[in-house]
Amino acid sequence: xxxxxxxxxxxxxYVAFSLLPYIVQAQNNTDxxxxxxxxxxxxxxxxxxxxxxxxxxxxxxxxxxSGSIGYKKAVxxxxxxxxxxxxxxxxxxxxxxxxxxxxxxxxxEAIPQKGKKIKLNALAIGxxxxxxxxGIRAEVIEVQSxxxxxxxxxxxxxxxxxxxxxxxxxxxxxxxxxxxxxIEQRGAGASRAAKYGAVGVIVRSLTTQIDDxxxxxxxRYLADVPKIPAICISTLAAENLSALMKNQKVDIFMxxxxxxxxxxxxxxxxxxxxxxxxxxxxxxxxxxxxxxxxGQGAHDxxxxxxxxxEVLHTLIALGYKPKHTIRCVLFANEEIGLAGGNEYARxxxxxNEIHIAAIESDGGGHVPRGxxxxxxxxxxxxxxxxxxxxxxxxxxxxxxxxxxGGSGADIGPLRPQKALLVGLKADSNRYFDFHxxxxxxxxxxxxxxxxxxxxxxxSLVYLIDKYGL
Amino acid sequence: xxxxxxxxxxxxxYVAFSLLPYIVQAQNNTDxxxxxxxxxxxxxxxxxxxxxxxxxxxxxxxxxxSGSIGYKKAVxxxxxxxxxxxxxxxxxxxxxxxxxxxxxxxxxEAIPQKGKKIKLNALAIGxxxxxxxxGIRAEVIEVQSxxxxxxxxxxxxxxxxxxxxxxxxxxxxxxxxxxxxxIEQRGAGASRAAKYGAVGVIVRSLTTQIDDxxxxxxxRYLADVPKIPAICISTLAAENLSALMKNQKVDIFMxxxxxxxxxxxxxxxxxxxxxxxxxxxxxxxxxxxxxxxxGQGAHDxxxxxxxxxEVLHTLIALGYKPKHTIRCVLFANEEIGLAGGNEYARxxxxxNEIHIAAIESDGGGHVPRGxxxxxxxxxxxxxxxxxxxxxxxxxxxxxxxxxxGGSGADIGPLRPQKALLVGLKADSNRYFDFHxxxxxxxxxxxxxxxxxxxxxxxSLVYLIDKYGL
Numbered sequence: 004x005x006x007x008x009x010x011x012x013x014x015x016x017y018v019a020f021s022l023l024p025y026i027v028q029a030q031n032n033t034d035x036x037x038x039x040x041x042x043x044x045x046x047x048x049x050x051x052x053x054x055x056x057x058x059x060x061x062x063x064x065x066x067x068x069s070g071s072i073g074y075k076k077a078v079x080x081x082x083x084x085x086x087x088x089x090x091x092x093x094x095x096x097x098x099x100x101x102x103x104x105x106x107x108x109x110x111x112e113a114i115p116q117k118g119k120k121i122k123l124n125a126l127a128i129g130x131x132x133x134x135x136x137x138g139i140r141a142e143v144i145e146v147q148s149x150x151x152x153x154x155x156x157x158x159x160x161x162x163x164x165x166x167x168x169x170x171x172x173x174x175x176x177x178x179x180x181x182x183x184x185x186i187e188q189r190g191a192g193a194s195r196a197a198k199y200g201a202v203g204v205i206v207r208s209l210t211t212q213i214d215d216x217x218x219x220x221x222x223r224y225l226a227d228v229p230k231i232p233a234i235c236i237s238t239l240a241a242e243n244l245s246a247l248m249k250n251q252k253v254d255i256f257m258x259x260x261x262x263x264x265x266x267x268x269x270x271x272x273x274x275x276x277x278x279x280x281x282x283x284x285x286x287x288x289x290x291x292x293x294x295x296x297x298g299q300g301a302h303d304x305x306x307x308x309x310x311x312x313e314v315l316h317t318l319i320a321l322g323y324k325p326k327h328t329i330r331c332v333l334f335a336n337e338e339i340g341l342a343g344g345n346e347y348a349r350x351x352x353x354x355n356e357i358h359i360a361a362i363e364s365d366g367g368g369h370v371p372r373g374x375x376x377x378x379x380x381x382x383x384x385x386x387x388x389x390x391x392x393x394x395x396x397x398x399x400x401x402x403x404x405x406x407x408g409g410s411g412a413d414i415g416p417l418r419p420q421k422a423l424l425v426g427l428k429a430d431s432n433r434y435f436d437f438h439x440x441x442x443x444x445x446x447x448x449x450x451x452x453x454x455x456x457x458x459x460x461x462s463l464v465y466l467i468d469k470y471g472l
Numbered sequence: 473x474x475x476x477x478x479x480x481x482x483x484x485x486y487v488a489f490s491l492l493p494y495i496v497q498a499q500n501n502t503d504x505x506x507x508x509x510x511x512x513x514x515x516x517x518x519x520x521x522x523x524x525x526x527x528x529x530x531x532x533x534x535x536x537x538s539g540s541i542g543y544k545k546a547v548x549x550x551x552x553x554x555x556x557x558x559x560x561x562x563x564x565x566x567x568x569x570x571x572x573x574x575x576x577x578x579x580x581e582a583i584p585q586k587g588k589k590i591k592l593n594a595l596a597i598g599x600x601x602x603x604x605x606x607g608i609r610a611e612v613i614e615v616q617s618x619x620x621x622x623x624x625x626x627x628x629x630x631x632x633x634x635x636x637x638x639x640x641x642x643x644x645x646x647x648x649x650x651x652x653x654x655i656e657q658r659g660a661g662a663s664r665a666a667k668y669g670a671v672g673v674i675v676r677s678l679t680t681q682i683d684d685x686x687x688x689x690x691x692r693y694l695a696d697v698p699k700i701p702a703i704c705i706s707t708l709a710a711e712n713l714s715a716l717m718k719n720q721k722v723d724i725f726m727x728x729x730x731x732x733x734x735x736x737x738x739x740x741x742x743x744x745x746x747x748x749x750x751x752x753x754x755x756x757x758x759x760x761x762x763x764x765x766x767g768q769g770a771h772d773x774x775x776x777x778x779x780x781x782e783v784l785h786t787l788i789a790l791g792y793k794p795k796h797t798i799r800c801v802l803f804a805n806e807e808i809g810l811a812g813g814n815e816y817a818r819x820x821x822x823x824n825e826i827h828i829a830a831i832e833s834d835g836g837g838h839v840p841r842g843x844x845x846x847x848x849x850x851x852x853x854x855x856x857x858x859x860x861x862x863x864x865x866x867x868x869x870x871x872x873x874x875x876x877g878g879s880g881a882d883i884g885p886l887r888p889q890k891a892l893l894v895g896l897k898a899d900s901n902r903y904f905d906f907h908x909x910x911x912x913x914x915x916x917x918x919x920x921x922x923x924x925x926x927x928x929x930x931s932l933v934y935l936i937d938k939y940g941l
Contacts, residue, residue: 045643174514176924211920370839370899430839430899432920451680451901455645 036469039321040462046317047458053313054450056084057306057368061299061445068296069336070102070267077292078270081308081333085274088316092277095270096350098335098342102267103130105296106260109234110138111205113244114254121247123240125205126217126297126440127259128189128233129339130224134203138258139164139232141202145248149187149195161200164255166207166248167192168241171435173211178431179366182438185209186220193233194225203257204233207241209435215239216440219295221339232259269293269335271343276315278468280326286464287330287361287422288314291337291344291413298443302434305445306368306453308333310427313457314464325468327359334413337365341412348416358422360467362460363411367437368453369429374463375408377424423467427460505938508790509931515786516927522782523919525553526775526837530768530914537765538805539571539736546761547739550777550802554743557785561746564739565819567804567811571736572599574765575729578703579607580674582713583723590716592709594674595686595766596728597658597702598808599693603672607727608633608701610671614717618656618664630669633724635676635717636661637710640904642680647900648835651907654678655689662702663694672726673702676710678904684708685909688764690808701728738762738804740812745784747937749795755933756799756830756891757783760806760813760882767912771903775837775922777802779896782926783933794937796828803882806834810881817885827891829936831929832880836906837922838898843932844877846893892936896929 047053064080067073078095085093111125127133141162146152147169152160167188175181189206196204208218215237224230234257236244247253272292278284290307294300311331318329335343351358362374410424418424429452437443516522533549536542547564554562580594596602610631615621616638621629636657644650655678662673677687684706693699703726705713716722741761747753759776763769780800787798804812820827831843879893887893898921906912 044645048645049643173920174518176513176517178920370901432839432924433918449902451642451647455901 043461044458047454053309056309060305066296069100069293069339091274093274097268098346100269100336100342110258112256116251124237125234126219127261129221131233132230133260134232140256143255157199164203165196165201168207197228197231206235213238218439220439271335272333275330278327284327285358289332292333295439297441301445302367304365307364310364310457314461317461344413360423361414362425363414364427365411366429367434368448370452371456371459373428375426512930513927516923522778525778529774535765538569538762538808560743562743566737567815569738569805569811572732579727581725585720593706594703595688596730598690600702601699602729603701609725612724626668633672634665634670637676666697666700675704682707687908689908740804741802744799747796753796753826758801761802764908766910770914771836773834776833779833779926783930786930813882829892830883831894832883833896834880835898836903837917839921840925840928842897844895
């Protein structure tokens with residue numbers, strides 16, 4: 004998950020209203036549905052391939068930054084994995100992406116007036132420019148927000164390195180909301196500081212944990228201010244730096260050589276089962292295939308990719324013949340430009356493809372808690388409460404909920420085409436322990452949790468396919 | 473969690489009906505409730521002590537089998553922790569327990585006709601007798617169930633070691649149900665095999681994972697058959713043994729010196745805030761303080777203990793003055809006799825104490841998914857849906873459910889006294905990775921998940937205290 008989108012409600016009223024006739028129909032089919040959805044879960048927990056696919060993606064390919072060799076290997080591997088599913092057509096779609104490279108291992112050191120310098124564990128923020136090979140040294144000033152930078156102004160900021168240190172709030176139940184409240188420091192902090200003459204920024208990592216793993220992620224430079232280098236430091240390093248600054252001036256030495264080195268053509272991987280009745284109408288499931296460069300992109304978003312692949316695998320294995328075309332899309336370039344999602348939507352429009360629904364999994368391979376719908380849930384909710392009633396007798400402790408909420412970055416560009424956009428809501432408590440770090444590895448994903456997410460997606464696809472939207 | 477109880481419904485209809493007037497009242501107080509419950513969650517996630525308490529219980533005390541020195545240390549530590557909470561009265565309650573000791577490290581070896589013997593990673597089942605210091609050796613016979621032992625009868629079973637190898641089914645969404653379907657092999661397997669002359673049993677560990685960690689747990693010997701030794705082996709060892717047995721006779725050598733060495737007095741630890749309006753009416757929260765001897769008893773049930781302690785801490789810290797007495801009970805001897813729970817209920821009856829509700833946390837410190845109520849949820853559900861509506865606007869992705877279901881072993885003996893019995897339902901996907909093994913350690917508990925469980929319990933106690941039952 005790279006960013007959080009606000010739901011857009013009004014477009015989808017017509018979608019929700021069209022559900023009503025199906026609610027009656029659903030009642031008559033409850034037993035069949037319960038049986039099928041139960042078999043989906045049994046299959047997913049005992050015979051699915053998604054965990055093995057994730058293992059291979061993480062261990063045989065590893066991380067896969069846009070434009071990297073790893074990304075190309077991931078396209079080849081997942082295409083091959085998808086081709087192993089009978090009755091599935093696999094193809095790719097080009098997208099032009101910026102190629103950003105991290106360069107040398109970053110160095111950030113705090114140099115106090117008194118005492119020894121200390122090293123701070125660091126990762127350059129994605130899309131950041133470099134300091135040059137000699138690095139830069141300047142006095143550091145700690146701030147809590149972009150607004151504080153505005154208040155301090157050129158007098159206090161000019162020539163300095165700005166240290167954004169507002170912690171991601173731990174007291175919120177939703178770590179996604181906590182992330183949403185904190186992301187501006189990483190995303191917009193560099194340009195805001197540059198506006199007042201700062202020479203660089205360092206940013207506290209976005210996690211509620213206090214540990215020594217720096218978290219990367221993307222920034223956005225504004226066009227009208229100088230581009231200055233921006234590096235994230237671990238939360239522990241941030242705590243230590245802040246303590247060091249209490250009674251003295253501290254300089255920061257920072258060095259990174261990251262830069263955008265050019266353009267590349269990356270491919271989104273697409274696989275589909277043609278619909279038997281409405282092949283022209285598409286139900287999309289997807290995640291993004293690119294990842295950040297530390298770790299293996301296991302939770303973000305290898306998990307979402309293999310869960311989407313598993314939807315096709317499970318439906319085929321159970322002999323289900325969909326009425327609509329079920330399409331799995333592994334999007335290119337979510338983390339660092341969204342070129343895959345944008346290109347996909349552009350071509351869908353150009354080719355007059357009709358997407359009745361698009362479901363994205365990009366919240367990690369954690370236990371599924373439900374779905375978030377970019378539609379008015381007061382209308383759509385009865386339908387999904389019915390789904391819940393169908394599911395619950397057989398799957399007693401399996402409580403999925405549906406709420407109004409954002410869906411996913413990659414499917415967002417389909418919004419003007421009036422697809423019902425849905426996000427798989429995975430439990431978020433552990434997500435930001437791993438997000439955009441070297442810890443986001445295969446062994447951090449629990450097989451049952453990953454498999455249940457795939458089963459939840461498959462169940463929803465089945466119900467939408469059967470009852471329409 | 474040691475065992476699963478079936479819900480008993482009929483007793484509690486009267487409890488549920490008495491809720492109806494409060495539903496109207498609840499509506500008027502929605503804003504206050506939302507504010508308070510929100511503050512409970514904020515406090516729990518940022519200022520609670522439960523995770524620090526768990527750390528100390530696990531690292532300073534460690535495991536605490538009934539009758540052990542560890543158990544006595546745990547009583548002293550948790551009493552001290554509870555006394556640190558202002559306005560709380562702390563006392564203990566004696567319970568006579570059987571003292572079972574594991575003795576020497578168990579040895580289980582498979583000795584095939586051809587090839588080398590292999591060691592199987594093993595743990596004696598709790599309450600098992602020993603083999604004697606020389607061990608026993610006999611031919612092994614693999615079975616899938618108690619019924620298969622009945623079918624094979626004395627002719628096939630006599631003189632052999634019976635190997636129960638039915639896997640805990642991975643295809644079920646609820647690992648608790650899977651556990652419930654498999655537990656008879658561990659609990660009743662020894663006596664069933666002994667009935668037909670078996671000399672010992674080895675049992676596949678109860679987990680859906682294939683790994684090399686044996687899981688212990690308790691057995692029950694029948695009075696009318698010889699007591700034979702019973703040892704669990706890891707699932708990996710079970711897979712290997714089964715494969716070894718495919719084409720040849722295999723002997724098992726097993727050795728353990730476990731036994732019941734006598735009786736001891738263990739103490740349940742009790743702490744309470746006296747009610748301002750109805751001090752004679754009690755709302756109980758609890759877990760069990762004893763644990764198995766491998767690991768640190770972190771999920772089972774250090775988590776439930778510190779969550780229950782946190783309920784008192786949070787309510788006091790937020791300045792809440794309960795109308796009813798809020799009592800936290802850390803029960804002795806859940807794993808190996810239930811003496812603490814039985815004695816607690818006996819004394820409650822003797823002293824005419826009225827328990828309006830009892831909430832147990834004994835499903836691990838995993839993310840809370842809701843509560844299970846030993847009452848008819850079709851009546852009680854509207855009340856808790858109202859609770860959910862109160863909570864959800866402030867805590868959007870926080871979806872707790874309420875279902876009919878078992879509560880907890882320790883509070884079960886209060887059933888005839890017509891307390892509403894409630895279980896905190898923690899997510900069960902990872903629980904049986906750790907359950908009754910050396911892996912059940914402090915670092916396997918995620919602070920946020922533990923804290924959210926405590927917050928959920930505190931919220932429910934608040935609502936029951938405010939609106940009554």
